[in-house]
Amino acid sequence: MRRTEIAKVLAQPVLNESVTVMGWVRAFRGNRFIALNDGSTPHTLQIVLDAEKMEESILKKIKFHACLSVTGQLVASQGAGQAVEVLAENVEILGECNPEDGYMMQPKAQTMEFLRTNAHFRMRTSTFSSVFRLRHAVAFAVNKFYNDRGFFYMHTPIITGSDAEGAGEMFHVTTLDVNNPPRTEEGGVDFGQDFFGKATNLTVSGQLQGEIAALALGKIYTFGPTFRAENSNTPRHLAEFWMIEPEVAFNDIYDNMDLAEEFTKYLINYCLENHLADLELLDKRLAEEQNALPKDKRRAMGLIEQLRFVVDNAFERITYTEAVEILMKSKPYKEKKFEFPVEWGIDLQSEHERYLVEKEFKKPVIVRNYPKEIKAFYMRLNDDDKTVAAMDVLFPGIGEVIGGSQREDRHDVLLERVKAVGIPEEELWWYLQLRQFGGAPHAGFGLGFERMVQFITGMSNIRDVIPFPRTPGNAEF
RNA sequence: GCCUCAGUAGCUCAGCCGGUUAGAGCGGCGGACUGUUAAUCCGUAGGUCGUAGGUUCGAGCCCUACCUGAGGCGCCA
Structure with missing residues (x-):
């Protein structure tokens, strides 16, 4: 399939020439303007439709995140939000995207937690x-x-x-039957019979x-x-x-x-x-x-x-000993705001590290x-x-x-x-x-x-x- | 592993001191719209309130357990 990446269209626009782009609909405004993104750039390319010349059935399928192939003239944009746009001559629906069928992504801010549960679509945001x-x-x-x-x-x-x-802690790697592993004489699992002849783990x-x-x-x-x-x-x-x-x-x-x-x-x-x-x-x-x-x-x-x-x-470069000295002279230490004790020999807790990085040295x-x-x-x-x-x-x-x-x-x-x-x-x-x-x-x-x-x-x-x-x-x- | 908070429509949230038919915005659907920028306007359909018990005349709201998510802590990169 011959297409030009949107990153290239925007970086090196060849005006008044025909171009074919393919990508996913980020927005469809006024029955006329499509913001198309193909992943090659954070920017979208504006596609301008002439609704009267469009087939009704295709127009209906231009939905959020539907996948399109668009061919048309690349021209200087009349609008303010972008330098160039494509006057669509032909629009092909490569992949429909119907909310009615259960598509859950929406053109608005959604929480990270929600997007995480839809990790197969979150990269489209x-x-x-x-x-x-x-x-x-x-x-x-x-x-x-x-x-x-x-x-x-x-x-x-x-x-x-x-x-x-x-x-x-490590993840065990084994091909032994976990429900019925071979046993050693002492009763433990006999990893000598495992795939590698010994117990193995993920690194x-x-x-x-x-x-x-x-x-x-x-x-x-x-x-x-x-x-x-x-x-x-x-x-x-x-x-x-x-x-x-x-x-x-x-x-x-x-x-x-x-x-x-x-x-x-x-x-x-x-x-x-x-x-x-x-x-x-x-x-x-x-x-x-x-x-x-x-x-x-x-x-x-x-x-x-x-x-x-x-x-x-x-x-900033300091020794552990200096870090402990700085912490013991610090305001939160004197005011007993630290949850964990500070003394030479203990491991630095994240509250201590955060004090050094964010308060003391910035x-x-x-x-x-x-x-x-x-x-x-x-x-x-x-x-x-x-x-x-x-x-x-x-x-x-x-x-x-x-x-x-x-x-x-x-x-x-x-x-x-x-x-x-x-x-x-x-x-x-x-x-x-x-x-x-x-x-x-x-x-x-x-x-x-x-x-x-x-x-x-x-x-x-x-x-x-x-x-x-x-x-x-x-x-x- | 420990502590805290949260779970109400597809999404984000409101829901008073427990009290009739559970609300909004966005999204959806139907319509209008040829210069929009997460477009706008008109109309409309969606939920039994995470699950299971319990208290009560009455539970979205109170109690218990569990599940899920987030944040803090520990372990570290």
């Missing part, structure tokens, strides 16, 4: 089509950023036999395999789906989400922080430079959403304003050197013997977008940590050998892809930046 064009843009920018800097894209396994990744992180690659190729990144069987019910968590995990040989914690800051700024900049129209639309949407809130609950900045602010300012903050007790076994022990070279990048509104560290590269120290936290050594034989044979200092981090898309699009619920969200109790579509 201006908000979601912009969100998903931006999701693509961020994904593309991820690959471009690393490719341009000599990183290699590494595909780590989705099914894993290791349960020592240490990032949370919670590609980091450990990423380290294998980094200690051979130097600079690598992973970008793929990860799974957490945590019963997390928040607007920031998904059971299935995508994660980007760069891992770099010869990087220390400071190089790691530099990379994290440069990377996140690049992603935001890429969207500002290449998808401003989508961002403007979402900026407007967010402003309307914020206007409905009481004044003290509103965001300090508009969407685009905040994106530019993050790009234009250096991230910009992204990187906190490093956390107590070893509250961080993973693979993080490099600092010389103080109390803290590890971990770092969290905290963003306004969504909190932690990045968690990373310099990895423990000393075989003896790692072995001691593995034993201390009680992970069976044999689970990690290959991970330990990486240190034993040609090990190197290295560092990396994990960026939650959806959290980044959430920040860039201003959507308040993470379920609205992934096409088909997987959350506890929901795997529809």
Whole structure:
């Protein structure tokens, strides 16, 4: 089928020539004007009909979200809302769309909750089509950023036999009959008879395999789906989400922080430079959403304003110890407004992180050197013997977008940590050998892809930046 | 997993102190309309109030349980 994409018609209009466009009706006004959108752009193309020349049966079928093919002259518009329009000579109905038959979408603002239950149609709305064009843009920018800097894209396994990744509850993968599994002599399930000859899970992180690659190729990144069987019910968590995990040989914690800051700024900049129209639309949407809130609950900045602010300012970098000191001097601490205690050794709660990011510094903050007790076994022990070279990048509104560290590269120290936290050594034989044979200092981090898309699009619920969200109790579509 | 709030027409919501035939806007349907911008105007049809019990002369409204959704917290990315 020959058609011209609406994005092209609008970007490079060839006036007074015939053009064929195909798309979905966003509005039909005055029995005369159709706003047509084909997904290639947030904008619509205006189609002008001559009702007297139209067949009644076709006119009746021009409904909200019906799919049309329209051929006609592209001309300068007489109306004020658009530069060009198509004078329809032929209109073909490609797909009817009858509310009478139960079509539930309407040309008006609908709640995110309602649209979520109709995820098969929500991408036809201006908000979601912009969100998903931006999701693509961020994904593309991820690959471009690393490719341009000599990183290699590494595909780590989705099914894993290791349960020592240490990032949370896992989904089991099995082909055994769950109603009647083979049993061991002790009465447990005999995973020796399972597909892989052992118990397997969906991955919670590609980091450990990423380290294998980094200690051979130097600079690598992973970008793929990860799974957490945590019963997390928040607007920031998904059971299935995508994660980007760069891992770099010869990087220390400071190089790691530099990379994290440069990377996140690049992603935001890429969207500002290449998808401003989508961002403007979402900026407007967010402003309307914020206007409905009481004044003290509103965001300090508009969407685009905040994106530019993050790009234009250096991230604040502090140690965990400094963070605790700042919190203990803070007004909410002195007035006992914090729900959770603040003292050296405890993990920072989201109320604490939010204070640092939104009140104290008013910009992204990187906190490093956390107590070893509250961080993973693979993080490099600092010389103080109390803290590890971990770092969290905290963003306004969504909190932690990045968690990373310099990895423990000393075989003896790692072995001691593995034993201390009680992970069976044999689970990690290959991970330990990486240190034993040609090990190197290295560092990396994990960026939650959806959290980044959430920040860039201003959507308040993470379920609205992934096409088909997987959350506890929901795997529809 | 814990806490809070909500569930009334296709959608978004109103419904007083428990009291006759449960309301509105949008959407739908019928009609008008050749320069509209989520068009406008006239007319019209839709609901038994999340589910199951209970209290009461009487329940959309009160009570109990459950289901679903959202927000907060925890876990984290």
